[in-house]
Amino acid sequence: MGLLALGTPLNWPEAKKNADHVRQWGIEQLLAIWERAKGKERDALRWGDEIEYLVVAFDEEHRKVRLSLRQADILKALAEDVSLSKQGGCVPDLQVVKSSGDPVPVFHPEFGRFMLESTPGKPWGIGFKDLLDVEPNMKWRRIVAKEHMESNEYPITLTTFPRLGTRDDFITPYYPPSGERQRSQFLPDEITNPHIRFPTLAANIRSRRGRKVEINVPVFKDENTPVPFKDPTVDYDMHNWPEDDDVRNGAAKDNHIYMDAMAFGMGSCCLQITFQAKNITEGRRLYDQLSPLGPIMLALTAATPIYKGFLADTDVRWNQISRAVDDRTPEELGEAPLKHDRWRVPKSRYAPNSTYISQDPRLRKEYMDPDLVVDEDLKQQLTDGGMDALLATHFAHLFIRDPIVIFAEDLKALDLNKTDHFENLQSTNWQHIRFKPPPHDKDTGWRVEFRPMEIQITDFENAAFSIFIVLITRAILSFDLNFYIPIPLTTANMETAHARNAVLDQKFHFRNDPLPPRPIKPNGASGATTPAYLPSRPPTPTGPVEAEHSLMTIDEIINGQSGEGFPGLIPLVESYLNSVNVDVETRCELARYLDLIRKRASGQLWTGAKWIRHFVRSHHAYKGDSVVSEGVNYDLIMAVEDITKNEGKNRVGEEMLRSGWAARPKGSACG
Amino acid sequence: MNGGPSIIRRPASEKSNVELINALRSNFLASKQAFAPMTNGSSHTSSHDTARQIPSQEIPYSEWTAREDGFLYVPSIDFAQSGLAEERSQYDITAKLFFLPHTSATERRGHTQEAIDLVLKELHMPSIDLLIVSFPGVSFDAEDEDEEEPQWSQNGEAEDLSAMVETWKALETLHDKGIVKQIGLSEFGSERLEKFLPRTKVRPSVDQINVRDCCVVPKSLILYAKKEKIELLTHNDCTNILPSGTVRELLGTGEKGAGVLAGPEEGLKGLEGEVEPQWVVKYTAVVRDRGVIENKGYFAMAEVRD
Known part of the structure; x- marks a missing residue:
């Protein structure tokens, strides 16, 4: 997840009033990054994987398995571990700088309080020795994680917990559902990481949307599945919150498994890979070329056939996450005439990309999204600031969204050496490929993140897909x-x-x-090579x-x-x-x-x-x-x-x- | 002859010379098309379309080849336009020299120098990191490695170990001059290595073997290589990479030929005589810390005898 700065979060009505403010500062920070880093050159290939785990607790006596909500305790144990601390520590906040030796893996909190994320202690390179280290490193990370859990707890890499949101006690410790933040009739607020950012994110998405998020997954029709299937876990008589009306207004569809909270989506585990590009040009090229591979890799890594205790008729997690964070209003969704909102928005904040950004002669205008929504004013500001129209369009598209979590303290002064306001928008645009500008304070270059893959059960598979x-x-x-x-x-x-x-x-x-195609050769050129840096580019295809x-x-x-x-x-x-x-x-x-x-x-x-x-x-x-x-x-x-x-x-x-x-x-x- | 980078379309897991042949053929064709407009006076920006109007067979080879010091460059090369984008230290440059049948050790020593000169000239670099040589008919066959019989005798073209040692001296010379940092072999089994090593001054640091299925690499070779500090690398090339029949077809007047060699038909002028391929060199420049192949290509040399 993104930045975890502490502060006083604004509730939605307040946040909404400050949305333009944050967008404006975000654009100014983006232009500052652009000025600083557009000429950054010759960065090596460095890449990293992110493995996300569910923490489960077995109860042998009752033959039950539950999600463990001890994320914070486990992270604390990892941070306090003496031997690990000596090697550099493995929770970023507590990490001590260390100059030599095997870098200790890093563990991060995630949205779900039953989740953990691990990354390698240092980025991988392209040296083939590095590639051989990936799988053992992933296995080591899992061992380290397990060592800091109770004996009946295990880090497993399933995309979703099959019985998340059922009526029984699927979590330990147990909390009843229907909390103030998510107002879910299936999940308690305690299911999310208690760090103030996460409950605020969930609450403000619900608030902006004007109702709870709505996730309907088609149920798998087996021989004895009732027809029509009416999700038997839905409670139509709950009256704790106004949002409890959602199901009475038809939110739960026939023949579908119904879910109503952000944690059903953001509680999913993914396998994400981030690459550092040589320079911005290479980064933009990789962003474009990886985009068509996304759906292929999603289908190939399919690992999500169960939701809320039912077999689903789908195999992957993607759309469920997409709907779980869909903050669009009825006007933006096209369900009501546009009065207060600025435009109809075809996709959720979590969705496949809508832009190509490479200044590549092979990129034909016919490939672009005809329905792309762009904030033209912000685009103008970016182009006035020197950014080319193609990239300005990309960011002005991401910036059609509202910032969801705003901390009051951050609105006092604009710091152009920071990237917090830019990242606020950037990191809550969860598209299947992400183009990441360099952060300010590190020697990091332009990066591209490949996000569609589902986490696999074994580290062998996770290494295989990462390396592929x-x-x-x-x-x-x-x-x-x-x-x-x-x-x-x-x-x-x-x-x-x-x-x-x-x-x-x-x-x-x-x-x-x-x-x-074979390049058209100017007279006299050897043409024996096609180095990418040659100014004579192939013409746009027709x-x-x-x-x-x-x-x-x-x-x-x-x-x-x-x-x-x-x-x-x-x-x-x-x-x-x-x-x-x-x-x-x-x-x-x-x-x-x-x-x-x-x-x-x-x-x-x-x-x-x-x-x-x-x-x-x-x-x-x-x-x-x-x-x-x-x-x-x-x-x-x-x-x-x-x-x-x-x-x-x-x-x-x-x-x-x-x-x-x-x-x-x-x-x-x-x- | 030179050919640019190309990708083996398939089957990629089988060793082949398809990549080389395709690279040469498409480079010939592209050159012909580029030179065609000179014959009808239009500018080269529209060369692609213009060239299509002229059957490429009708373009005389002299238009797109170059004669220099008794060599005919097919197509002609402007070495000024090639080279690499970054400085020497950024690259891992590897060349693999394929010796071809019916050439003597003395000739091969000359070939080594010629091939490396061309590669350095093309890349605008003073040195290469690794030069691997491939002897024709030497084919490492994993299944036979543990058997008594020396594996090369099963091949039609037995190569004499003494001749290889003689040839190796050319590589040692390049190494001593600092032009080549490491030298290596390909397709040597442990038995052959055992006989070869004591007769070298500069030992091979690499033995490149075909890995259609890496899992059949015998433990004996792995252990031997480890002991001798020879790195076992993988490749996917065939050893007899450019048979003379193929050269004749590539350069001849046939449907797929480049029209450099004279054919049975009258009218078009071509080189007369028997063509005999001498050597092929493949070169690759990989940006070290990014794993990107920036430049890859082939040169091949053939002799035309009256």
Whole structure:
């Protein structure tokens, strides 16, 4: 999560009055960053992964598993740990500067009070030794986290807790629902991190929206699922808050699982990767080129088939988070005529990107979003300040949102050496790719964050997907790959990625030919090379945009089409690896990772979503009615913890993982 | 002959020379198209469209190639326009030199110098980090590594170890001069390495082996390499990367040919004689701390004998 400065937060009516103020200062800070960092050059590739955990507590006696709300205690224990502190400490606030030795992992609080986040102690590079360190480091982080928990508590990497928001005591310690902040009839306010920023965020989103957030996930129709399915956990007779009327006004839809609080979405765990670019130009290029890959990676990492104790008919978390933080008013949503608000807003603050930002001759105007909403005044200020129109449009689009959490203390003076007001807007625009300007006080460059992937059960898988994305970025830059498609198609692809078993059953819009055409050579040039820095750029392509892309399966996109079709992301990565010096051991480890991705795409290995769904449906206590009972959930989470440890070697979960270990014969380099 | 970077479309996991052949072919074609307008006087900004109107077969090769010191550059190269964007220390530069069949150790020593000269000239750099040599017919086959029989004898083209040692001296010279920081081999099994190492002055720091499936690399080789401090790197090239038939096809008058060599048809003038490929060099410049391949390409040399 973003900045955690303390202060006096404004409630929504007050915050709203100061929204323009914060936006204005945010734009001024952005221009200051721009002036300072636009010429920043030659930054190395550094990258980092973020792993988010749920903390669960097993109750063997009652065969129950609950979410543990001891986040603060666990972080405190991590911070106080003497041996770790000696090495530098692992909670940022308490970290002591240390010059040598293995950097200790860093743990962060998250929105959910049942969550933890870990990052490596220092960023990774592109050295192949670094790539081999990723998986052991992730495993080490999990061990460190576990060591600071109670013996019955475990950090697990499921995207969501399957029984979050059920009527029973799914949390420990127990708190009753229907608190003042979220006013959820399923979750207590105590479910969120008590740091004042988080409850304020939830309350102000609800307040701005004028009602509770509304999340309806289609239920999976099994043989005994009632038709129509009316979510039996919804209480239509609650009268604690005005928002309790929401369900009486039809908020809970038939055949859907209904949820009503930010924590249902922001309590999800993701796998996010951030890259530092060489300079702003490379950063803008990566932002654009990674965008079309987002929905593909979302479908490929699918791991979210259960909500609130029911099997869902979707496989991924994305839309649920999107709706959980959707602060749009009825006017902005188009449900009421525009009177007080400035414009209709097509997407939630948490949504697929709507902009391309690279000054790239391959970027055709036809690719841009025709429905993009932009604050023209702010855009004008940015262009007056020297920013080019393309990038100014991007930020003026992000700045159509209101700042949600404003601290009174921060409104007193504008500090252009800080980035807090800019970050206020930037970090509450949760798009699937994020373009991150350098912070002021560090030697950090322009960065791009890849955000769509779902967290995987094992660290082997999390390392595999992280490293795959890193290698893809290297292939994009080395081979000048072009994945541009019209950006509304990426939005459509994100929707497609939600369908149950989308990884095998659905088709996605994707560019047919990612390879650069041979450059037109000026007379006399050798043309033997196509370095990206040459001023003579390829001309903007012509020809119908519709002919540039077609519908493809994930298998085709990852593994390639036959003949002259799309070459496949894995073959492109292999081609990159064949062009650089890689030692045998590294190549072999990387082959394990690429093999996992290859087989997930082809269906030889299952996604987490498929495995979880299958586990529930084949459980002896499952009644074929889409209900994931406490007993089934207990066995499921036990199995997940088992898989985390054994990675399928004892056959539990092997449908997801088999290749990771079975492909390694004795006496091999990989043995 | 030179060819720019290209990506093996597929199957990427199989070793092949498709990348080289495609690079050469498309570079020839692009050069022809670029030079075409000179023959009808239009400017090169519209060269692409103009060139399409002229069948490329009708463009005489002399228009887009260059003759210099008895060498014919196909296509002609302007070394002033190439080079790398940043200074030397930013890059890892690797060259892999493929010796081809029917060339002697003496010839190969000359080839080594020629190839490295071209690469340095192209990249505008004073030195390279790693030079790997590939001998024709030497093919490391993992499954055979632990068997008694020396693996190279199974190949049609047995290469004589003494000749390799002789050739190696050229690499040692480049190393001594500081032009090449490290030198390496490819496709050597542990047995062959064992025989080769004692006869070298500068030991190879790298042995590059094909990894269609890395998991069949035998432990004996891994242990031996570790003991001898030789780094085992991976590659995906075939050893006989440019057979003479392929060169004839590339340069000939056929449908896919560049029209440099004379064909059976009358009218077009081409070089007469037997063409014999001599060597191929592949070069790669990778920005060290970003893992980005900034420049990659091939040069190939062939001799035309009357």
